[in-house]
Amino acid sequence: VFGRTEVIDNTLNPDFVRKYILDYFFEEKQNLRFDVYDIDSKSPDLAKHDFLGQVFCTLGEIVGSPASRLEKPLGGIPGKKCGTIILSVEELGNCRVIATMQFCAHKLDRKDFFGKSDPFLVFYRSNEDGTFTICHKTEVVKNTLNPVWQAIAIPVRALCNGDFDSHDFIGEFTTSYRDLSRGQSQFNVYEVVNAKKKIKKKRYINSGTVTMLSFAVESEHTFLDYIKGGTQIHFTVAIDFTASNGNPSQSTSLHYMNPYQMNAYAMALKAVGEIIQDYDSDKMFPALGFGAKLPPDGHVSHEFPLNGNIENPYCNGMEGILEAYHQSLKTVQLYGPTNFSPVVNHVAKYAAAVQDGSQYFVLLIITDGVISDMAQTKEAIVNAAKIPMSIIIVGVGHAEFDAMVELDGDDIRISSRGKLAERDIVQFVPFRDYMDRTGNHVLSMARLAKDVLAEIPEQLILYMKNRGIKPCPLPPPNEEPGPEDQDHTHPYLSPTPTPI
Numbered sequence: 001v002f003g004r005t006e007v008i009d010n011t012l013n014p015d016f017v018r019k020y021i022l023d024y025f026f027e028e029k030q031n032l033r034f035d036v037y038d039i040d041s042k043s044p045d046l047a048k049h050d051f052l053g054q055v056f057c058t059l060g061e062i063v064g065s066p067a068s069r070l071e072k073p074l075g076g077i078p079g080k081k082c083g084t085i086i087l088s089v090e091e092l093g094n095c096r097v098i099a100t101m102q103f104c105a106h107k108l109d110r111k112d113f114f115g116k117s118d119p120f121l122v123f124y125r126s127n128e129d130g131t132f133t134i135c136h137k138t139e140v141v142k143n144t145l146n147p148v149w150q151a152i153a154i155p156v157r158a159l160c161n162g163d164f165d166s167h168d169f170i171g172e173f174t175t176s177y178r179d180l181s182r183g184q185s186q187f188n189v190y191e192v193v194n195a196k197k198k199i200k201k202k203r204y205i206n207s208g209t210v211t212m213l214s215f216a217v218e219s220e221h222t223f224l225d226y227i228k229g230g231t232q233i234h235f236t237v238a239i240d241f242t243a244s245n246g247n248p249s250q251s252t253s254l255h256y257m258n259p260y261q262m263n264a265y266a267m268a269l270k271a272v273g274e275i276i277q278d279y280d281s282d283k284m285f286p287a288l289g290f291g292a293k294l295p296p297d298g299h300v301s302h303e304f305p306l307n308g309n310i311e312n313p314y315c316n317g318m319e320g321i322l323e324a325y326h327q328s329l330k331t332v333q334l335y336g337p338t339n340f341s342p343v344v345n346h347v348a349k350y351a352a353a354v355q356d357g358s359q360y361f362v363l364l365i366i367t368d369g370v371i372s373d374m375a376q377t378k379e380a381i382v383n384a385a386k387i388p389m390s391i392i393i394v395g396v397g398h399a400e401f402d403a404m405v406e407l408d409g410d411d412i413r414i415s416s417r418g419k420l421a422e423r424d425i426v427q428f429v430p431f432r433d434y435m436d437r438t439g440n441h442v443l444s445m446a447r448l449a450k451d452v453l454a455e456i457p458e459q460l461i462l463y464m465k466n467r468g469i470k471p472c473p474l475p476p477p478n479e480e481p482g483p484e485d486q487d488h489t490h491p492y493l494s495p496t497p498t499p500i
Helices: 059-063 195-200 223-228 264-279 317-331 341-352 374-384 402-408 441-453 456-466
Strands: 031-038 050-058 069-073 084-088 097-106 122-126 132-137 152-155 189-191 209-219 232-240 284-290 292-294 299-301 314-316 359-367 389-395 426-430
Touching (some): 050 059, 050 084, 059 069, 059 223, 059 264, 132 152, 223 456, 232 317, 232 341, 264 317, 264 441, 284 317, 284 341, 314 317, 341 374, 341 389, 359 456, 374 389, 374 402, 389 402, 389 456, 402 426
Parallel strands (some): 232 284, 232 359, 359 389, 389 426
Antiparallel strands (some): 097 152, 097 209, 284 314, 292 299
């Protein structure tokens, strides 16, 4: 039991006041259960009270509902209507203010024997015990006594640990956030003082001055701000149907359907999809395949709908995708090669048509092999980095996935034709790294989902920030979400892009 609300006497429509603080993780499936009781005595034992009903959901399901407000029917008593429960969440209003400021300096001390100085600023925040902790360091401006530093953005709450390399100390000054917030004025011109130098030299005045050129503050928007404001996450899956997976009718195949256990493709799909589906209001998801020969003429396709419906590739929930996947294995012929760019460009068409922040697209590619169209895929990813889109690649089987690490771009940002990707939008993991040695597939799937989904919120925020898109304002607290708030368009069915 996580907690209990207060008791509200003599009512069938209680409005509970007590709130509970939970840690929220987009990348985890956080299951919740709510039980409702009618109190009959002062006993803390729930068995001594009347059970009125219960509901199961995930924290993501509440967060992903319009205005983060979920209404669900209570159950748990066979044959009886138990009423409904309304659950709502809000993000704790911790300080999310970012201060952007710029400084310059004038007539600093000369520290280099053969030249001027190479000055930089270090900012420290005062601690309650009187010590100081470094929280920001500017860039170095070479060979000048009158530097102008680039504007810096520091979270007002920020504290960070710095490294204290050996540098020549010019001097220091102290100020306060209140003084800095006055912006450019006579209050924000500071004498830089070197205490040791001041003691040694009687005629010492200062080691130069530092002047604030500008100051501005703005609130930092979070992932939850955008979700609560109505941003929908569209999930698309693309499954590898190349021949290297092996004959699906044989137990050695990665596509083999064991009646007692999901294969790696199904596990990866379910692990990621069950979390993302909470952020898509109608739970309808496009599912594609690539690298197979299709009936009736045997032509090779790298972007075919698993449900066989070119006009409407949507499947109903995770079970619908899994059913379409199983049916496809019976009708298509595994072939090749392993081309990613068609499915990346396919989803990118729809993402490019909706760049107002109302929708964000996540493509999950599950594959067993070495990519065949590396150059085209890199170009597709560089282009997709400009639009509201992220890509997750899960490698199954025992192949070498070196090329996938390059697409991931964590160490070196991916580029194509000399052009760097605007954002890092690809996350790759090999499924074999998440297989639990005890055979606990639930644990394997949870660990996989946690790692592949962890970067999605930051990728979404960075897209919005780069485009200057702010979250939509929430409706007033007592106002029900209107039909327009719950409207859900199917980007794949919109007339703008061409269907598959």
